[in-house]
Structure formats: structure tokens, C-alpha cells
Amino acid sequence: xxxVHYALEALAGRLVKWLVSLPPTLFLLVFFVAPSLIVVxxxxxxxGEFGGLASLLPLFGADSGLTLETYRFFFSxxxxxxxxxxxxxxxxxxxxxxxxxxxPLAWLIARSPKKRRDLLVLLVILPFASNFLIRVYxxxxxxxxxxxxxxxxxxxxxMVYVHLPFMVLPLYTNLEKHDPALLEAAQDLGANAWxxxxxxxxxxxxxxxxxxxxxxxxxxxxxxxxxxxLGGTGDILIGNLIKEQFLDNRDWPLGAMLxxxxxxxxxxxxxxxxxxxxxKGRMA
Amino acid sequence: xxxLEIRNVTRRFGDLLALDDxxxxxxxxxxxxxxxxxxxxxxxxLRLIAGFDEPDAGRIFLDGVDLAATPPEKRPVHTVFQSYxxxxxxxxxxxxxxxxxxAKRPLDEIHERVKQALExxxxxxxxxxxxxxxxxxxxxxxxxxxxxxxxxxxxxLDEPLGALDAKLRxxxxxxxxxxxxxxxxxFVFVTHSQQEALALSHRIAVMNEGKVEQVDEPDKLYSFPRxxxxxxxxxxxxxxxxxxxxTHHGHLVLQAxxxxxxxxxxxxxxxxxxxxxxxxxPEQVHISSHAQTPELKNHFHGIVRGLLxxxxxxxYKVELDNGMEMxxxxxxxxxxxxxxxxxxxxxxxxxxxxxxxxxxx
Numbered sequence: 001x002x003x004v005h006y007a008l009e010a011l012a013g014r015l016v017k018w019l020v021s022l023p024p025t026l027f028l029l030v031f032f033v034a035p036s037l038i039v040v041x042x043x044x045x046x047x048g049e050f051g052g053l054a055s056l057l058p059l060f061g062a063d064s065g066l067t068l069e070t071y072r073f074f075f076s077x078x079x080x081x082x083x084x085x086x087x088x089x090x091x092x093x094x095x096x097x098x099x100x101x102x103x104p105l106a107w108l109i110a111r112s113p114k115k116r117r118d119l120l121v122l123l124v125i126l127p128f129a130s131n132f133l134i135r136v137y138x139x140x141x142x143x144x145x146x147x148x149x150x151x152x153x154x155x156x157x158x159m160v161y162v163h164l165p166f167m168v169l170p171l172y173t174n175l176e177k178h179d180p181a182l183l184e185a186a187q188d189l190g191a192n193a194w195x196x197x198x199x200x201x202x203x204x205x206x207x208x209x210x211x212x213x214x215x216x217x218x219x220x221x222x223x224x225x226x227x228x229x230l231g232g233t234g235d236i237l238i239g240n241l242i243k244e245q246f247l248d249n250r251d252w253p254l255g256a257m258l259x260x261x262x263x264x265x266x267x268x269x270x271x272x273x274x275x276x277x278x279x280k281g282r283m284a
Numbered sequence: 285x286x287x288l289e290i291r292n293v294t295r296r297f298g299d300l301l302a303l304d305d306x307x308x309x310x311x312x313x314x315x316x317x318x319x320x321x322x323x324x325x326x327x328x329x330l331r332l333i334a335g336f337d338e339p340d341a342g343r344i345f346l347d348g349v350d351l352a353a354t355p356p357e358k359r360p361v362h363t364v365f366q367s368y369x370x371x372x373x374x375x376x377x378x379x380x381x382x383x384x385x386x387a388k389r390p391l392d393e394i395h396e397r398v399k400q401a402l403e404x405x406x407x408x409x410x411x412x413x414x415x416x417x418x419x420x421x422x423x424x425x426x427x428x429x430x431x432x433x434x435x436x437x438x439x440x441l442d443e444p445l446g447a448l449d450a451k452l453r454x455x456x457x458x459x460x461x462x463x464x465x466x467x468x469x470x471f472v473f474v475t476h477s478q479q480e481a482l483a484l485s486h487r488i489a490v491m492n493e494g495k496v497e498q499v500d501e502p503d504k505l506y507s508f509p510r511x512x513x514x515x516x517x518x519x520x521x522x523x524x525x526x527x528x529x530x531t532h533h534g535h536l537v538l539q540a541x542x543x544x545x546x547x548x549x550x551x552x553x554x555x556x557x558x559x560x561x562x563x564x565x566p567e568q569v570h571i572s573s574h575a576q577t578p579e580l581k582n583h584f585h586g587i588v589r590g591l592l593x594x595x596x597x598x599x600y601k602v603e604l605d606n607g608m609e610m611x612x613x614x615x616x617x618x619x620x621x622x623x624x625x626x627x628x629x630x631x632x633x634x635x636x637x638x639x640x641x642x643x644x645x
Contacts, residue, residue, distance in 0.1 A: 179367065181367050181369040182369050182371060182372075184336060184363075184369065185363070185365055185370075186371070186382070187336075187355075187356045187357045188334055188336075188356055188357070188361075188362055188363045189383040189430065189431075189434075190357050190386030190434075191382075191386050192357055195386065199382075200371060204372070204373055
């Protein structure tokens with residue numbers, strides 16, 4: 001009897017687990033996995049005459065309606081590769097500038113009296129209270145008189161401005177948790193201020209820098225509004241390229257293919273950094 | 285030879301007087317303990333010695349040199365923190381090598397000394413581990429090795445045994461004594477535990493409310509406390525309210541409230557009419573069954589109201605006829621018997637005429 005009781009209990013436990021995880025699983029299946037598969041499929045189809053995709057069904061038999069044409073196109077034209085490279089460059093530069101600018105800010109907030117910290121964090125995220133486009137337009141007004149508008153510089157300024165809070169917050173969360181006794185111990189054992197930072201604070205903040213970098217790097221890669229509003233003709237990034245295929249060129253298969261290439265590139269990069277950072281988990 | 289001299293040091297935090305004109309001298313090679321309840325200023329004093337804080341008045345000399353102008357990283361004084369403060373991103377080896385790296389010692393010397401230090405604390409096999417992989421006792425030993433590896437003039441220890449369980453603490457106490465003797469570094473140890481202080485120290489400074497109440501060797505502190513605070517803080521003690529009736533050459537005759545005459549050893553400066561307390565250690569109080577007539581001069585009737593069986597000894601709480609409760613300690617050493625008395629037993633408590641100390645108000 002006891003055995004039956006335990007078996008039932010185990011079954012009930014498993015059932016609860018399933019019930020809890022069902023809604024998010026369903027959500028992700030419907031709104032993430034299915035669309036992704038649709039995008040993958042679209043990248044292998046022909047563009048429709050007036051945008052959209054050409055129908056699959058009437059062509060059955062003679063032609064399946066599927067093609068590798070868009071992929072051949074991508075690898076035959078160096079221009080796409082160049083734009084990818086440039087996008088990764090802009091994302092990397094934005095991330096780097098964000099780290100350099102966010103670090104002192106996050107450090108100061110983490111070191112300020114506990115009562116004031118929440119207020120300072122609120123100030124960091126306050127820009128989110130106004131519309132993103134309005135804030136980017138504000139930069140048009142700011143940069144215009146200095147003849148800096150429609151340049152790569154303006155694009156970087158806009159990117160850094162919009163994404164800075166995403167670097168400050170994880171860094172602050174990390175720095176705030178540092179045990180002040182560690183710095184005292186380091187000082188006690190002979191480390192000056194400079195050494196204390198590079199030997200203790202900085203290595204311990206690497207997980208924060210990493211999460212901040214992910215939160216900045218990936219959105220910047222896909223960003224199209226900022227280059228469109230602040231950049232010149234030469235400042236086209238992947239995001240713009242993809243957007244153009246869907247809205248202007250009406251070449252959905254090409255747009256879908258570019259999205260997939262971007263996803264693959266980001267995943268490859270994430271895998272690479274995970275591989276490079278393996279075994280460093282104990283730092284946190 | 286004195287290694288550290290603290291001269292008239294005062295430290296205020298707002299209205300709080302954390303250290304009030306403290307003067308202390310610590311000898312080279314000594315295991316010196318600052319003992320007191322929390323908030324007595326012992327940790328503040330330790331932080332002043334380490335250099336994390338500055339005195340409002342007074343000076344601190346190390347080997348005769350005023351430390352005021354020397355920042356913490358330049359002082360040949362290292363600290364073992366209460367939380368250990370091991371660097372979580374460094375292995376045990378790197379943690380211990382840290383002070384040597386800071387001192388820019390040559391690599392082969394660092395290697396050799398780290399190896400030695402880890403051997404000293406029996407952690408050679410853990411050198412490649414990270415702090416989070418160690419037990420509390422092991423972390424403690426890494427912190428000790430790190431503090432000692434660069435041979436500081438002084439090692440400050442801030443309640444280092446506080447986080448360990450009782451059994452481990454006892455073992456670490458033994459290890460600490462052996463380690464201090466082996467390396468010969470002067471230890472300044474901070475604790476609120478009088479057992480730790482008595483077991484470890486060569487000398488103890490008892491602190492209270494920012495003042496040093498008494499500096500002495502453990503046995504002197506226990507047997508000859510200078511005042512009521514020290515008597516009460518070190519060990520357990522009975523306080524019998526009394527008034528001085530007569531002073532003789534050899535002893536005092538006290539009149540204990542609602543109890544009668546009590547003989548006590550003479551205290552300088554005490555005269556007839558003074559009021560105060562007679563402080564008696566529980567182990568000085570004898571306890572016997574009512575029928576026996578003790579040959580001791582001070583003996584009073586009482587009733588056992590409670591007992592605390594501790595294995596090796598039993599502490600009996602005896603209520604005297606004046607309502608006062610007195611503790612008497614009895615070793616459980618008689619063969620075939622677990623304990624001697626039960627609750628509600630009629631007993632006689634007694635003590636020698638030269639036992640106890642009178643403190644007048």
C-alpha cells in the first residue's frame with residue numbers, strides 16, 4: 001500500500017510540474033518557435049509578385065516552390081558581408097563605450113548611501129518614461145547645429161545614449177553586492193587604490209560587464225531606427241537591411257534569410273564567448 | 285620590549301564615545317586579547333591599529349614610530365577578518381600569495397613561502413581550490429595563512445572563531461596557540477567570549493564602554509578582578525549585597541542583608557559602614573546536605589531551586605533564607621553517583637572566610 005501511495009505522490013508531483021510549465025511552453029511554441037520556423041521556411045521560398053511570398057501549391061510537381069536562390073545571392077555579394085561586419089563593429093564599439101561610461105556611474109551609485117541608491121537608479125531608467133523616437137529626435141536637434149548629423153558619429157552617439165541604462169543596471173547590481181571587507185582586506189595586505197581596483201573590484205565585476213554587454217550588443221545589432229534617423233547613406237546596418245527587404249523592396253525571402261544569418265551569427269558569438277569563459281563561473 | 289603602544293586614544297562617533305582615553309602597551313611576541321561586550325570599543329581599537337580609522341585624539345606607536353601618517357597598506361600589520369574576506373575569484377594559493385605579490389617579492393620566494401604557510405595550517409592539498417569549495421574551518425585557516433605569510437609585526441584577529449561551531453572552535457583554539465608560538469608573531473585578538481580569551485591569551489585587556497577596565501594575565505583576571513564589571517564579565521559570580529560592620533587586621537566582617545554576619549578578606553580603603561557586594565565564584569561555594577555541620581565559618585541554610593547538569597560538573601541554584609539565589613558548583617566525580625542534590629532539597633551553603641572579594645559601591 002505504501003508503495004502505491006508513494007507512486008501516486010510522485011505522479012502528482014510530476015503533474016504539477018507539467019501544469020506549471022505548460023502555459024509558458026505553449027506561449028513560446030506559438031509565438032516563438034512557430035514564427036521562427038515560418039521565417040526559416042520563408043527564406044527558402046520565392047518572393048511574391050507584389051510582395052509577400054509566391055504561392056507554394058500551384059507549383060507542386062514541376063517545381064516545389066522552394067529554392068536556395070536567396071542564400072546563393074547572399075554569399076555571392078560581398079556587400080552583405082560588409083554590412084554584417086560593419087554592424088558587428090558598431091555593436092562592439094557601442095558596447096565598449098557603454099562599459100567605459102557606465103562603470104564609474106554604476107560604481108558611484110553602488111557606493112552612495114543606501115537611502116539614495118534607489119533614487120539614483122530611478123534617474124538612470126527615467127529616460128524610458130518618454131518615447132524612444134522622441135528621444136532620438138532630440139538628438140537630431142542637438143547634433144544638427146554642429147554639423148554632426150547623418151554621420152557614423154551620430155549613429156554611435158544615439159546607440160550609446162539609448163543603451164547606456166542596459167549597461168548601468170547589471171553593473172550596479174553586481175557592484176552593489178561586493179563585500180566591502182574584501183577591499184579592506186586587500187588594503188590591509190598591502191594593495192594601493194589602483195591595485196585594489198584591478199585585482200579585486202574589476203575581476204569580480206566581470207559577470208556584470210558580461211550581462212550588460214549582452215543586453216547592449218544584441219539590441220544594437222538589430223537596431224534600424226537610430227541609423228535611419230541619425231545616420232547617413234553609408235550608415236546602413238543589418239537592421240536597416242532587413243527592414244528594407246520587408247517594407248521597401250518587398251523581398252520577403254531575402255529579409256527572412258538575412259534575419260536567419262543574423263540569428264546564426266549571434267548564436268555563434270554567444271557560443272564562442274561561453275566557450276572562452278568556461279570554468280569562470282566560480283567568480284560570482 | 286613593547287611593540288605597540290596606544291597612548292590616550294579617544295574616538296567619537298557623533299555622540300557616542302567609542303574609545304575614551306585608552307592607554308595600552310603590548311609586548312613583542314605576546315598573544316594579547318581585547319575582551320568586552322559588543323559596543324565596548326574593542327573592534328574600533330583594532331581598526332585604529334590597522335589604520336582603517338583614525339583616532340580623534342591620542343597616538344599609536346608601532347616599534348616606537350607614530351603610525352598616524354602611515355596608510356593601512358603601508359603598515360606591517362595584517363588582519364584576519366571576522367568574515368575571513370577571502371578573495372572569491374582567487375584560489376587558496378593566490379589568496380595566500382597576495383600580500384607577497386603586493387610586497388613585490390621574487391616569484392620563487394613567493395612560491396616557497398606560500399607552500400610553507402599552507403603546510404603550517406595543514407592545507408597543502410587545497411592550494412588549487414577556490415574559497416567557496418572550503419569549509420568554515422578551512423577558510424579560517426586560509427585567512428590565517430594569508431595574514432601570516434608576509435611576517436607582519438602584528439597580526440590582528442577580529443573575532444575569528446565567531447562563525448565556527450563549538451567543537452571546531454575548541455580545536456582552532458589549540459591550533460591558534462600552537463601557531464602563534466611557532467611563528468612568534470605578536471597577536472592582537474578581539475573577542476566577546478571570555479572562555480576564548482582565558483584559553484588563548486598571555487594577557488587580556490577587559491574593555492567596557494570605551495574604557496579599559498583591567499589588563500592582566502587570565503588567572504589574575506579571574507581570581508583578582510579589579511572591579512565589579514570585570515568580576516561579573518569574566519566567568520560566573522555570585523553577588524551578595526552586604527554592608528561592612530567591622531574591619532579587622534586580617535579580614536572584614538560584613539553584614540549581609542537579612543542573612544547575618546559574613547567574614548571576608550580585607551580590602552584596602554574599605555571602612556565600617558561602606559555598602560557593596562561580596563563577589564563569590566560558584567566553585568568557592570561548598571554545598572552539603574543540611575544534617576552535616578560544616579567546619580567553615582560562613583554557612584547558611586538554603587533550598588535547591590534549580591540545577592544545571594553539565595556532565596563534568598553540576599551548577600546548583602540555591603535560594604538562601606533572605607531570598608537571594610546563589611550558585612554553587614560541584615564536580616560530578618563521586619563514583620556511582622550522577623548528581624548529589626535534587627530540586628527542593630534542604631542544603632547548607634558555605635565558603636571559607638578568606639574566599640570572595642568585597643567591592644564597595
